[in-house]
Amino acid sequence: KDQRPELKHVYSQVLQDVQNRVHLAFDAFFRRVKRGETPGYPRFKGRGWYDSFTFKQAGFGFRVDGQWLDVSKIGSVQMINHRPINGTIKTLTIRRTSTGKWFACFSVEAKPEPLPPTQRAVGVDVGLEKFATLSTGEQIAHPRCFRKDERALAKAQRRLSKVEKGTPECTKRRKVVAHIHERIANRRKDFAHKLSRRLVKEFGIIVLENLSIARMMKNHSLAKSIADAAWNQLGSYTRYKAASAGRTYLEVDPRGTSQRCSRCRGVVKKDLSVRVHQCPYCGLQMDRDLNAALNILAVGLHSIGSQSVEAACL
Template identity: 40%
Template sequence: MGETEVKRAFKYRFYPTEAQKKELLRTFGCVRKVYNLALDARTRAWAQEQRRVTYNETSTLLTAWKKSEELAFLAQVSSVPLQQALRHLQCAFTAFFNKRAKYPRFKSRKRSRGSAEYTKSAFKYRDGQLTLAKVPEPLNIVWSRSLPKCAEPSTVTVTRDSADRWFVSIQVETLVGSHEPTTGVVGMDAGISSLLTLSTGEKISNPKHSVRESKRLEKAQRELARKVKGSNNRDKARLKVARIHARISDRRRDNLHKVTTRLVRDNQTVVIEDLSVCNMMKNRRLSRVIGDASWAELRSMLEYKCAWYGRELIVINRWFPSSKTCSNCGALTDSLPLRVREWSCGVCEVRHDRDINAARNILAAGLAVSACGAGVRPQRETSRMGRPAVNQELPGASQEDSRPLGRGVVKGAFAPPPTGPRAGC
């Protein structure tokens, strides 16, 4: 087995003292202020002079802001998180110019998550204790798991979520060993009633964590609505709602980690479908259950785990009619409404479970792409052909998911985009 050097982040919860909390909150505010000032400067320069402002220019502006009377408070916190904020803004503009993201938005004090990133020059890690620049005393971190041996932290990111929980994310460069080779291959069809349906016939149930917490959440939201705005009781009620949402998110992420780890460990090749989750979320009837399934996070986990552990991930084109194609004889049925969960092929008369049949077809399509090596990257022009890129299961998808792929990921265009009445397969 080989080893791959990867950048890996370890996230821990910590409990700051009042002095640490005050300093970190001040740093969060300064980071947000610098980001918004730099964004405003770059926007004005383009609107008035048609000129692009570089990172070096914003860094010079930061020095001038610190020396001004109005923004002198920026010099009271560590300069490293402020410089990192400018680098993050530069990355946001780079993604925008490369058409991978929308135009950067201003950070809000209420809606944005408070965070600050420290590089090596702004923290000290020694004997299991982490001390940040200008933050008194080491952080009281709950070391739920140890860092890899001989791994030196490169960056440290401190965050505070809406539920008033504090976390520190420590990034290190470490070696990850590949799994033992296996002959297992699996195709997966994402769904709602079942989170995943495998080509082996197994159906992985969807825990539906938000549904299980719906009554408690509704009660907390009603209590929040009754509180007077700006009062301490409203802050307490808002915190209660946020903690319920955090519990739902934590449980969902934990389940996804367990599912993806098992799939990557047991199979050498994993085949999934290229779903445009962002556009599917526009369907008002299904947006809540789609968000609860968290297909985008599921795919992201599969991508980096396959890259780490020496597995192959194949992503087939969303236009491939996996549900309407008979996995036994290959015949294509004319119409298959979403409410139909079982159907019989009109040619070979084999009866299919809709999801299992789709998973088997996805596996066959992925293996065909991997074997021939042709057309392994889907054509992005399909999203610009004047018709919505509708997925076979959930209508309303129009653009391809543009998230970057990790190593070991193959994107496959098994079938050309359909035309005519079958475009909604």
């Protein structure tokens, strides 16, 4: 602070958290190097790249008073609460989005709220034709959040590329691009939250595939559709909701779930163009994604040795 007097205007815990972020970045870098990956070296984040700061301890540096947030070195800021804060506030992160919106994000220690117990179990197969197929036979349509705005985004990006960097017009057009990206991200989050909440509410055991998205993205003809699907988002949302609700969430190895017959367990080879599972051994014929969902459910139940559940299947 002697060399940088402006830092005296920043709360001490905020400065300490910046050091913690640097340590985390280098820890992640060296961890990936040890795994044989080729990660990018942690970059310096200047003024234009730093969009959040964190208060690590409630009661020190910030205080919540109804609709007002008192922040050390900043003052009182009025908030719009989208829901009540239930539990004990632990930390606060103030974040600025690329569109210029500001959010106060609280981490809270709260007691789990288990849902009424149910013996129902479901397997979920995700895909590109349909976003998900449940072992109940239900198919959930793909929201295609990126595809809906792809043309508008391309047009906005072309307009941005034609102006000089650093000019007011560049800032204006960059914000248009950011708004489209934000709209796409919000649609994905909304879809994943609603579907994960429904799965956790209806089923006691939820089984999904443990997909290697990075490996799948190497297929350049499908990479855009895979990125648009955001399957991992559904998994992460379902995982934490299930933990809070007292449900069982499982991820299983997807290998063989599309090729194996869900009735007789025989292996029936087929490529992605074949949309119907036809078993030459037992005569079973059904949609390939439904067959995969049934296999995913069976693998999940076998992994926990569960026999006293009501499997949600045909």
